[in-house]
Amino acid sequence: MATPAPSIARILLDNAEEIVAIACLLGIGAVMALQLVLRGVFDNPLGWPEVVSQFLLVWASLLGAVGAAKRSALVQVDVVVRALPVPARRIVEIVGLVAIAVLLVVLGRYGFRLTSRVRTIASPLPITWAWCYAAAPVFVVLMALRLVQTKLFRHSFVFLEELWESPAATVQLPGGTGAAR
Template sequence: MIRAFLRLEAITTGLALRAAIALLCVTAGLAMFQVVTRFVFDAPSTWSEVVTRSAMIWSVFLGVAAAYRHGAMISVDIVQTALPAPAGRALFLLANAASFGFFAILLWQGWLMCGRVARQNLAALEISIAWVYAALPVGSAFILLAILAATIRGLRGEAIPPQTFGAAP
């Protein structure tokens, strides 16, 4: 059961990372498009800034899951390794529990926010702003899976080297 969960997390985090990378490429391309239309052609695009900002928000929230999986988030590793093993493990669990709580609240509040803003449109576009706010609950769901898997791997003494990302644990 745990092995199946870790495999699922590897797949979902890999998908989130790939989507984050694609959205970051969209962000960079649209930012360049915006600069060219504004300063070269003196005819600024009305929609590219909104889409660039929205893609960046989605990219960040999807990318956090991969960062958490690889231990790239701000952490307390120095303190954890300096402590005796039982205290270090307790700190590890406390940090993961706090992160889990934060992203669980963010998922819930993001879901509620999507409902509140569903009838509002993005500036210069006829698209609901809820699509942008949806990055909070969707990204948080990916992050919660990554936190649970990182906790399980940490308690088992396992680590995920970068070259095995997306592979089955």
């Protein structure tokens, strides 16, 4: 029996970080292309594209890291771990998760403190650098949620790349009809 096609809501929820990270990267490309045209063709560059690109790159990087964690694609030396007996593998996994949790707590604490204290204006923009630094506490919360989903609840994600690779994939549309890709 074939498994039912995932709903659009499930796809969006399972891939929210990646979708926002892709939007950030597309934003960087669009802003920098605009800057190149204005600088090269009209010899009249704008002052804000570089700062906006920095903000977006920070957010895209951290959101991409959450996506990597969700896929268990973080850097690890699994050659050694695979050689261990199953109980030892489990211990190594738990120690790794505890280390990640400690790092997330530290990053969250200092990221929140920095975000709440920064008042420096991003020079060409009417916003503070806190918007850039806010990526750290948001990253911590999202990473913790995704790790709980992955490791504790063993959630089976529907990844975008799986939909792209499957030629017969269908997406459940509102009203119960499926649309073939």
